[in-house]
Amino acid sequence: MRLICIVKFVPDVDNFKYDYENNVLIRENVRLTLNPDDACAVAFALKVKTQCPKTHIEVVTMAPISVKPHMEDLLRLGIDRGTIISDRLYAGSDTYATSLVLGRYLSSQTYDVILSGTHAIDGDTSHIPAQLGDLLGLNQMSGIIKVDEVALSQTLAVFEVETEDMIATYEMRLPAILSLTRESSYKLPYIRRQDMDLDVTSRLKILSNESLGFEADEVGIKGSPTKVAKTYTKEFNQKERTVIGTDDEGITLVYDFLKEKGFI
Amino acid sequence: MKSCLIYIDHKEIQNSIDLLEVARQMFQDEPYETTGVEFGNQDVTPIEGFDYLIQVHHPKIKLYDQVAVTDVMVQIQEANAYDCILIPATYYGRILAPRLSMHLGVGLVADVTAIGHYNNDLEMIRPAFSGRIMAGIVSRSQSPIMMSIRQGVFHYEDQNNKVTKTMKYVPTQVKDGGISCLSVKKKEQIYDIRESDVLVSGGGGVVKSFHHLEKLATKLGGQVSASRKIVDQGLATRSIQVGQSGKTVSPKLYIAIGIYGSIQHVEGLKNVPHMISVNINRDAPICSLSDIVVEGDAVAFIDGLMKKIEENEGTVL
Numbered sequence: 001m002r003l004i005c006i007v008k009f010v011p012d013v014d015n016f017k018y019d020y021e022n023n024v025l026i027r028e029n030v031r032l033t034l035n036p037d038d039a040c041a042v043a044f045a046l047k048v049k050t051q052c053p054k055t056h057i058e059v060v061t062m063a064p065i066s067v068k069p070h071m072e073d074l075l076r077l078g079i080d081r082g083t084i085i086s087d088r089l090y091a092g093s094d095t096y097a098t099s100l101v102l103g104r105y106l107s108s109q110t111y112d113v114i115l116s117g118t119h120a121i122d123g124d125t126s127h128i129p130a131q132l133g134d135l136l137g138l139n140q141m142s143g144i145i146k147v148d149e150v151a152l153s154q155t156l157a158v159f160e161v162e163t164e165d166m167i168a169t170y171e172m173r174l175p176a177i178l179s180l181t182r183e184s185s186y187k188l189p190y191i192r193r194q195d196m197d198l199d200v201t202s203r204l205k206i207l208s209n210e211s212l213g214f215e216a217d218e219v220g221i222k223g224s225p226t227k228v229a230k231t232y233t234k235e236f237n238q239k240e241r242t243v244i245g246t247d248d249e250g251i252t253l254v255y256d257f258l259k260e261k262g263f264i
Numbered sequence: 265m266k267s268c269l270i271y272i273d274h275k276e277i278q279n280s281i282d283l284l285e286v287a288r289q290m291f292q293d294e295p296y297e298t299t300g301v302e303f304g305n306q307d308v309t310p311i312e313g314f315d316y317l318i319q320v321h322h323p324k325i326k327l328y329d330q331v332a333v334t335d336v337m338v339q340i341q342e343a344n345a346y347d348c349i350l351i352p353a354t355y356y357g358r359i360l361a362p363r364l365s366m367h368l369g370v371g372l373v374a375d376v377t378a379i380g381h382y383n384n385d386l387e388m389i390r391p392a393f394s395g396r397i398m399a400g401i402v403s404r405s406q407s408p409i410m411m412s413i414r415q416g417v418f419h420y421e422d423q424n425n426k427v428t429k430t431m432k433y434v435p436t437q438v439k440d441g442g443i444s445c446l447s448v449k450k451k452e453q454i455y456d457i458r459e460s461d462v463l464v465s466g467g468g469g470v471v472k473s474f475h476h477l478e479k480l481a482t483k484l485g486g487q488v489s490a491s492r493k494i495v496d497q498g499l500a501t502r503s504i505q506v507g508q509s510g511k512t513v514s515p516k517l518y519i520a521i522g523i524y525g526s527i528q529h530v531e532g533l534k535n536v537p538h539m540i541s542v543n544i545n546r547d548a549p550i551c552s553l554s555d556i557v558v559e560g561d562a563v564a565f566i567d568g569l570m571k572k573i574e575e576n577e578g579t580v581l
Binding site: 122135226240263 | 275328330331334354355358359360361362363364365366367370371372373374375382385387389391392393394396397398399400401402403404406441442443444445446448449450451453462484485503516538539540546551552553554555556557558560561564565568569571572576
């Protein structure tokens with residue numbers, strides 16, 4: 001089987017700190033990491049390959065070339081092919097423009113399944129897998145927590161999706177796009193010690209717009225129908241707060257407060 | 265006159281109707297009309313507030329087949345050329361909206377939580393970086409404007425007692441996305457924390473004593489909710505999680521026990537008039553948002569308060 005994983009490298013937002021006093025988000029000194037949902041998609045692909053060594057896995061990302069070391073690490077896990085699509089022309093692309101770029105590349109590839117994450121921890125739009133579905137004429141489902149590896153064939157996939165109120169099992173004709181979530185149990189392995197310095201350059205491809213042939217106004221900022229006009233740091237109304245302890249006095253104060261407001 | 269199409273998600277009907285408030289804020293004084301579109305027979309909740317309601321009927325449409333649903337929405341849009349399409353950011357909505365916008369060749373803003381106006385342009389405000397910052401997005405002048413809207417944030421109050429004109433739409437063709445549902449297992453339906461006036465909420469500081477919260481919640485006529493840390497530990501289901509990746513709640517009273525107060529958590533609190541935080545650290549960020557900060561142990565607080573309440577219960581004024 002041929003599997004293609006589309007991934008994104010994102011800032012590690014968990015390490016952003018928020019300064020409530022000054023209403024400032026501190027984003028400095030935060031490294032890039034593989035988006036957690038996407039890591040599950042790659043982990044699932046590797047699991048399939050463990051069971052079926054002839055499986056061919058390609059990981060594709062649209063990113064600045066600086067993600068090269070991250071891609072090399074993925075290749076060291078046993079991914080067959082890594083593709084970085086990178087061009088200054090693509091900078092500032094919103095999800096629409098990004099989908100056009102990825103879509104054009106994917107339309108020239110052969111695959112049985114396209115795997116992805118459901119949402120990215122930075123943008124969190126969940127647009128790209130669905131948009132690619134429309135562009136490539138494929139069905140797509142998000143929120144996948146489990147894919148049945150035994151039932152997976154070149155024509156069919158069986159998987160479980162978890163939503164708010166239920167867990168549903170679907171059967172879908174392939175090729176299609178399956179978007180996993182970090183709620184699934186697929187975890188990336190660690191790179192084996194003997195592979196830590198493996199030279200994987202022959203398996204990494206870097207493509208520029210020369211290969212895809214977009215006009216400047218079709219991609220990047222010019223080609224994006226949506227644009228960030230402004231960012232707002234969250235304003236929180238700080239309150240005049242009373243600080244007390246769990247002694248009698250404190251408890252009484254809370255009790256009186258609740259009684260006064262009608263909660264008791 | 266401007267026209268707005270609103271997708272009604274059969275699983276979240278009230279949340280979908282609330283999108284009428286988004287339309288109201290978008291158009292302000294400009295005259296506009298609204299059309300709701302629902303798939304199948306939804307006799308469960310009355311759908312009010314729209315000028316028009318399109319009921320889509322076709323035996324072959326499976327609501328989980330977004331290829332089919334998108335195609336019908338495209339048909340409806342091409343027939344009527346609405347100026348904007350609003351979709352609730354539910355599980356299905358978040359798949360439908362990007363498919364539909366890509367097909368129509370327009371931009372889409374996801375998970376909108378506020379509407380603004382920026383230099384005469386419509387500004388769609390939404391959380392980014394997992395809720396740590398808000399981004400104001402503008403769309404190039406294009407039609408239709410498309411948004412998916414975060415649930416539980418906008419609330420529509422029906423002022424006009426409109427008479428909704430209902431129309432049936434039977435598509436002549438339905439696409440087949442090649443998907444079928446093999447089984448559905450309903451999750452244990454607990455309560456909906458969005459409906460509670462009082463929430464006693466636990467965070468990472470009460471991992472060992474999370475079960476204590478229930479008795480206080482019951483005493484105050486409320487429910488227990490949780491931060492992401494508790495849910496990730498398997499101590500509670502995501503359905504009672506408050507925050508960016510959980511639910512947005514607006515209780516009258518929020519008691520935050522052992523909760524740090526990261527932005528992603530606080531993002532889930534909207535218009536909460538009274539907040540009490542209980543924490544061994546009085547400088548935890550959540551404390552700046554609280555009316556009362558109880559510095560101390562959670563269990564001591566809960567037991568102390570329960571005792572006080574029970575002691576005074578016999579008193580009838």
